[in-house]
Amino acid sequence: MNDITRRDFIKWSAMAAVATMAGCSAPQQSAPAPQAQPTARPTVEAAKEWHKSVCRFCGTGCGVQLGITDGKLVALRGDPEHPTTKGLVCAKSLFLPKIVYSPDRLTKPQIRKAGKLVDATWEEAMTLVADKFTDAIKTSGPDSVAYYGSGQALAEESYLANRLFKGGIGTNNVDGNPRLCMASAVGGYTTTYGKDEPMGSYDDIDHARTFFLIGSNTAEAHPVIFDRILDRKSKNPNVQIILVDPRKTPVRRVTDVYLDPIPGYDLDIFHAMAYVIIQEKLHDPAFIEKHAIFRKVDADGKNVDVTLDEYFKFLEAFTPEKAAERCGVPATKIRQAARMFAQGPTMSLWCMGLNQRTVGVFANNLIHNLHLITGQFGKPGATPFSLTGQPNACGGVRDTGSLSHLLPYGRVIANADHRAQMEKLWGAPAGKIKPADGLNTIDMFKALGEDKIKAMIIITTNPGQSLPNANKYRDAMGKDRPNKPFVVSVDAYPTRTTELADVVLPAAMWSEKEGVFGMSERRYQLMPKLINAPGEGRSDFDILLDFAKRLEDRGIVEKGYISSKFKTTADIWLEMMEASRNTAYDFTGMSRERMKKERGIRWPVLDETHPGTNRRFVKGDDPLLDKGPFADANLKPGDIKIYTGANNKAIVWLRPSKDPAEPADKDFPFVLSTGRVLEHWHTATMTMKAPELRRAQPEAYCEVHPLDAEKLGIKTGDMIKLTSRRGDVTVRTRVIDTTRPGMVFVPMHWYEDNALINKVTIDAYDPASRQPEFKVCAVKVEKGKA
Amino acid sequence: MKRFLFLSLGLLALLALTIACQPTKMPPPPTPQPTAIAVFEPTSSFAAGAFPPTIPIRQWHDNAWLITDCLGCHGKDTTGEAPKVVHKDLPDLYLNVNCRTCHVPQPPDQ
Numbered sequence: 001m002n003d004i005t006r007r008d009f010i011k012w013s014a015m016a017a018v019a020t021m022a023g024c025s026a027p028q029q030s031a032p033a034p035q036a037q038p039t040a041r042p043t044v045e046a047a048k049e050w051h052k053s054v055c056r057f058c059g060t061g062c063g064v065q066l067g068i069t070d071g072k073l074v075a076l077r078g079d080p081e082h083p084t085t086k087g088l089v090c091a092k093s094l095f096l097p098k099i100v101y102s103p104d105r106l107t108k109p110q111i112r113k114a115g116k117l118v119d120a121t122w123e124e125a126m127t128l129v130a131d132k133f134t135d136a137i138k139t140s141g142p143d144s145v146a147y148y149g150s151g152q153a154l155a156e157e158s159y160l161a162n163r164l165f166k167g168g169i170g171t172n173n174v175d176g177n178p179r180l181c182m183a184s185a186v187g188g189y190t191t192t193y194g195k196d197e198p199m200g201s202y203d204d205i206d207h208a209r210t211f212f213l214i215g216s217n218t219a220e221a222h223p224v225i226f227d228r229i230l231d232r233k234s235k236n237p238n239v240q241i242i243l244v245d246p247r248k249t250p251v252r253r254v255t256d257v258y259l260d261p262i263p264g265y266d267l268d269i270f271h272a273m274a275y276v277i278i279q280e281k282l283h284d285p286a287f288i289e290k291h292a293i294f295r296k297v298d299a300d301g302k303n304v305d306v307t308l309d310e311y312f313k314f315l316e317a318f319t320p321e322k323a324a325e326r327c328g329v330p331a332t333k334i335r336q337a338a339r340m341f342a343q344g345p346t347m348s349l350w351c352m353g354l355n356q357r358t359v360g361v362f363a364n365n366l367i368h369n370l371h372l373i374t375g376q377f378g379k380p381g382a383t384p385f386s387l388t389g390q391p392n393a394c395g396g397v398r399d400t401g402s403l404s405h406l407l408p409y410g411r412v413i414a415n416a417d418h419r420a421q422m423e424k425l426w427g428a429p430a431g432k433i434k435p436a437d438g439l440n441t442i443d444m445f446k447a448l449g450e451d452k453i454k455a456m457i458i459i460t461t462n463p464g465q466s467l468p469n470a471n472k473y474r475d476a477m478g479k480d481r482p483n484k485p486f487v488v489s490v491d492a493y494p495t496r497t498t499e500l501a502d503v504v505l506p507a508a509m510w511s512e513k514e515g516v517f518g519m520s521e522r523r524y525q526l527m528p529k530l531i532n533a534p535g536e537g538r539s540d541f542d543i544l545l546d547f548a549k550r551l552e553d554r555g556i557v558e559k560g561y562i563s564s565k566f567k568t569t570a571d572i573w574l575e576m577m578e579a580s581r582n583t584a585y586d587f588t589g590m591s592r593e594r595m596k597k598e599r600g601i602r603w604p605v606l607d608e609t610h611p612g613t614n615r616r617f618v619k620g621d622d623p624l625l626d627k628g629p630f631a632d633a634n635l636k637p638g639d640i641k642i643y644t645g646a647n648n649k650a651i652v653w654l655r656p657s658k659d660p661a662e663p664a665d666k667d668f669p670f671v672l673s674t675g676r677v678l679e680h681w682h683t684a685t686m687t688m689k690a691p692e693l694r695r696a697q698p699e700a701y702c703e704v705h706p707l708d709a710e711k712l713g714i715k716t717g718d719m720i721k722l723t724s725r726r727g728d729v730t731v732r733t734r735v736i737d738t739t740r741p742g743m744v745f746v747p748m749h750w751y752e753d754n755a756l757i758n759k760v761t762i763d764a765y766d767p768a769s770r771q772p773e774f775k776v777c778a779v780k781v782e783k784g785k786a
Numbered sequence: 787m788k789r790f791l792f793l794s795l796g797l798l799a800l801l802a803l804t805i806a807c808q809p810t811k812m813p814p815p816p817t818p819q820p821t822a823i824a825v826f827e828p829t830s831s832f833a834a835g836a837f838p839p840t841i842p843i844r845q846w847h848d849n850a851w852l853i854t855d856c857l858g859c860h861g862k863d864t865t866g867e868a869p870k871v872v873h874k875d876l877p878d879l880y881l882n883v884n885c886r887t888c889h890v891p892q893p894p895d896q
Binding site for chain 2: 074076228
């Protein structure tokens, strides 16, 4: 700032002197507009102390440092010592200090009376919550209640809720918004390798030669990962990027080969790439022999193992030319991508474009197929890596088993031994955990709408905006009717869900509580409590403890099942470590004390001295190959053993290519796809609180291809109405050739009635993962009114 | 008398010229464009420099995603008037990243 003043003063002084000498005045209006000059990013000296922590937005898990002065968060900066994000951090994170102190934070419990939410005491609110759940369970059984959680809750909070509902109340109706974003990735890893979660890590970015990005707007949804890819490419000109995405996202700028399939038809591309790889003998027979088997599902629904030759025979239906006919991508580009992929080392990164589909699991399987047939696996830079949208979808929900078909650390409801193990650890009576899966997200909210679910608690998420076919499920939550189910929403802000709830409980958020976030590369990071929640806000953990105690007092949950065991998140962490022992997720070497010192640790980690695992299944790196039930002394360093797989092998699946649930048709001739912008996150209840982020992207919009705009007679700035079979929105047009003709794109963040795009999206889901198809539905487009 | 009148007129003209030759008003120190520097809210207790400089939306920044070479104007060694990138205390990695990662665009009236 001083530089600017001094330099401009000199400039102005010189001009004044010249003017005087010339005998004329220097009218102010003729002066050149002052230009901002080089400025250093000022050090944030006002912070008296700095603490390491972790960002709370996407699954990248950026390490941050928080500046605290007199108990107040005054600044945030990237943590240069963080091993994977290296000081990088995005705008959403940088504005967290403003977001946290937003004046509309919820500060008092509220109870709906005569249709309006009114302030209440915690005692009144929690008594009502416990009474309503007790009534429902006593009159309609344990399966009449449900928990809907989040990949934003702490790992300890999700684990506690899972423990309470499955082992305490006796219902598996535990699900959460990771079902909307991650379930197909879980299904992909599990069906291919036997267990969930990536085997590689962000370290692979520094070794990959080929990046295969599929359905991932990495530049906006995971900007720090994108920055690391950019850095890798800028320093290594031979690094190449393949992008598969029907929309030309900002990633397209740095792409070497761009494949833009018709939305919903990318499976043909992946099969065609596999065809080219085998046809041109670019596959790795030795790797396949050691580590892969081929499997199809026959007409009777039975799994049948087949040979590599039979697999190739199957792929003949997907030659690049045949694939091109269905997906709209030229065969030459498919061949080019296949050759690049096989060259490697290849790191695949994908996100919602692959997962939010009715063929999401199949699509995930086909990416794994490419890695397995080429041996692009278990070597530096060679790995299939699913990106995650929430900070704790991996560690908090997937790993703790807080979905309706899972139990902690790779266990599943359907397995009697797994149920027995958890009942023993939890101290629940034998048989308390039911053998049938609970309701997944969509079915859970359907059951709420049919009044089969009588009471539901929703924590740290906003289904009133984030569910597809939102009108239907907003009615389920909030429409007044006789015997309407009882809905509790725990949140830090007013949302499109709190407005529907019967009780709203004010939550402490990020940095106002202590707990663990587990991000995409299996790294668990401890977030410290550094500031206090405003007003009467409490952590979700404390709310769940209170709730559990009241259910114990009412005889719904066995006395002391929760209340005698845990007071803090650190208490329950000890049990979580124990639950992971001798599983493929073993993190028994990750004590709380160690986590306070280190910047996250990647499991498996069996003792306090192990540094954490960069690559799973690789001897010399993965400690589970040295010790415990998966140990193998016959392996040499660098050898691979997929110890969670079928006979220690991964499965190459022969999956059919299927159409999306609702392709465009005569009545609804456009395909709608939804996605994100960099400055906002999910339902934007947080990011809209920072004025700069709001101003950067203040209004919903729809991208329309210029050819379509011409036909429709619309131009940039016009309001257009998008209508599907479920609902409509009216938003402003951006005419831009990012989409294919016949496709429109609307970001998912805006919550105003006219812009809430999930009123339009479809709730059809993948039968394997139960994840809805946000990415493809049919709409009609017409000029709208402002 | 004539000489006196000439002299007087001459003096008056000289005085007028002298006055005219003075700058009517010293221009005020320029005010930096608020959107081009670190946002500081004096009414808050956030630390100065806690938030990254924003990108003023001007003709050349209309779609910052399309700008692939921010350092062409903002690089340390460039000579134009654009603010030069100085990432004090941040790793060099920051010079290879997408500027929009941290710097958000702002409409002209902000």
